[in-house]
Amino acid sequence: MKKTLLIVFHSQSGVAEQMAFICYNAAINILVETDVVALKMRRCMDADVDDFIDASLVLFIGPENFSAIAGGMKDLLDRVFYPLERAGAQALPYSLLIAAGNDGGNCAKQMKKILLGINAKAVQQEQIIFSQKNAPLSDNDKVRCEELALSLVLGLDMGLY
Helix, strand or coil, X not given: CCEEEEEEECCXXXXXXXXXXXXXXXXXXXXXXXXXXXXXXXXXXXXXXXXHHHCCEEEEEEEEECCEECHHHHHHHHHHHHHHHHCCCCCCEEEEEEEECCCCHHHXXXXXXXXXXXXXXXXXXXXXXXXXXXXXCCHHHHHHHXXXXXXXXXXXXXXXX
């Protein structure tokens, strides 16, 4: 049975969108070597509870906004939280990638607290990329995004999640 990596993202300034597409492209490149993992990417506003039910692992990518979860990501969590809870979602593996202009820590803390409510489990420590609004990502930050996506796909392929 194929496992699915769901990349779900929200972007206001474009930085988180850059991060999402870098992750997606890195995952696509490694997927040619496996027939075990499928990939799906959705904007927060387009994602729904079925995307989460079908997912084996979720990569949340979004910006912090005023040191908190950005509105689009919060809206998604509001829409899927109770349906996932009612569906009996158990231990959904996830990872966080945050575009931060501040420190990103409070945003990560809020996300983890909400996800704990549906018994989701982090498979890695959150990754926080500090960025300037509308600025391209540095080469180092691009590599961090690529490595995160690769590690998630390989983890799924190896049966770690």
